[in-house]
Amino acid sequence: MSRRLRVAIVTESFLPQVNGVTNSVRHVVDHLVADGHTPLVIAPAPGLADYRGVPVVRTRSIAPPMYKSFPIGLPDQAVEKALAAFRPDVVHLASPISLGAAGLRAARRLGLPTVAVYQTDIPGFLRQYGLPGEASVARWVARIHRRADRTLVPSTAAHRKLESLGVPNLHRWGRGVDLDLFGPSHRLAHLHDRWARAGRGRDPHVVVGYVGRLAPEKQVRRLREIADLPGVRVVVVGDGPEKEWLRKNLPGAVFTGMLSGLDLARAYASLDAFVHTGERETFCQTIQEAQASGVPVVAPAAGGPIDLVDHGRTGLLYDPDEPASLRSTVALLARDQELRGELAAAGLRRVASLDWRHVVQDLVERHYREVLGLAAEPDAA
Known part of the structure; x- marks a missing residue:
């Protein structure tokens, strides 16, 4: 049987905040526990001190003016105290920038091996908000x-970016x-039909949805480019600071607010097509969720989506630098039901083996154990 590990996860974000970092950490914790490992989470306050029986150490935080719903963890003696008391085998740094940097310093002082997960393009975030410091933050992330x-x-895009900043040992x-x-089984005909027939006219529309945070870094204002396509109804799932602008400029769209769990799964599966607008994604998990829901995907040919969408087979990629590309790509998909079916089926096949259990097992056996100097051990028969 493989040696069970004690894993301290220092994360820049955790529940009750809901975002890509939080969701990844949550799944890692769930499957570490399921496989007999012992995790500890260290995250910014506020929030619960326990997640499904796993202790969560909360540190001091501040809320940035431009994004008050996203607390930033501050360097805190609680990090090193928690690590020293927990005595982990490995320290997992989830999207480190502030609290993660403190976790790294503490781990080095305690002689603990570290695995850092690059997930958020913070310099790009600053650029999108028109804030200063992009170059210095990029140097800090690289350090x-x-x-x-x-x-x-x-x-691949994230690998190239960090490699260009001189970061070694990338995997x-x-x-x-x-x-x-x-999954496709969650499609609700009555929900789809309500969206398809909402608003103007009686003829049903092709339902094209966006799912995610409604924020400038997601470039959600580009949804206006497809909002008036003939025969298309846009559905927006999510919340964020761009919500009011979108409501004003997409008068024919349907806004569901933030959804989670089964409600989110039903929303995905009830779309005819999914569109993502952000071109600075390091990965883009919503693409995989749409593919798992049996929904064809349209995404920018930039960043993480390039690895997730095989253009013309598992989805369609548009050129984010070509003003008409998003609109023409969505129009092509909207008028071709057969193409939508082919792309949806291929996308579903692509993610069929990408369940979180196997992904977390890979994290443990190939990455945690290698930094510990342990050979990967087979599971018990």
Whole structure:
């Protein structure tokens, strides 16, 4: 039987915040516990001190003015105290920038091996919000990852970016999909029909949906480019600071607000097509969730989506630098039902083996154990 590990996860975000970092950490914790490992989570306050029986150490935090719903963890003596008390085999740094940097320093002082997971393009975030400091933050991110024992990147684009910043020892580690939650069986005909016939006219529309945070870094204002396509109804699933602008400028769209769990799975599966607008994604988990839901995908030919969408086979990629490309690509998919079916089927096949259990097992056996100097051990028969 494989040696069971004690894993301390220092994360920049955790519940009650809901985002890509939180979701990845949650799945990692769930499957570490299921496989007999012992995790500890260290995350910014506020929030519960326990997640499904796993202790969560909360540290001091501040809320940035431009994004008050996203607390930033501050360097805190609680990090090193928690690590020293827990005595982990390995420290997992989830999207390290602030709290993760403190976790890295503490781990190095305690002689603990570290695995850093690159997930958020913070310099790009600053650029999108028109804030200063992009170059200095990029250097800071690179410094953190250079000092970690191993950095895991989710995509080819992320690998190239960190490599260009001089970060060594880069390894690909993708993301899983909750195949127990997302699937075509959750499609609700009455929900689809309500969306398809909402608003103007009686003829049903092709339902094209966006799912995710409604924020500038997701470039959601580009949804306006497809909102008036003949025969198309846009459905927006999510919440964020761009919500009011979108409501004003997409008067014919349907807004569901933020959804989770089964409600989210039903929303995905009830779409005719899924579109993603952000071109600075390091991965783009919503693409995989749409594919798992049996929905054809349209995404930018940039960043993480390039690894997730084989153009013309498992989805369609548009050129984000070509003003008409998003609109023409969605129009092509909207008028070709047969193409939608082919892309949906191929996308579903692509994610069929990408369940989170196998992805977390890969994290443990190939990455945690290698930084510990342990050979990967086979599971018990």
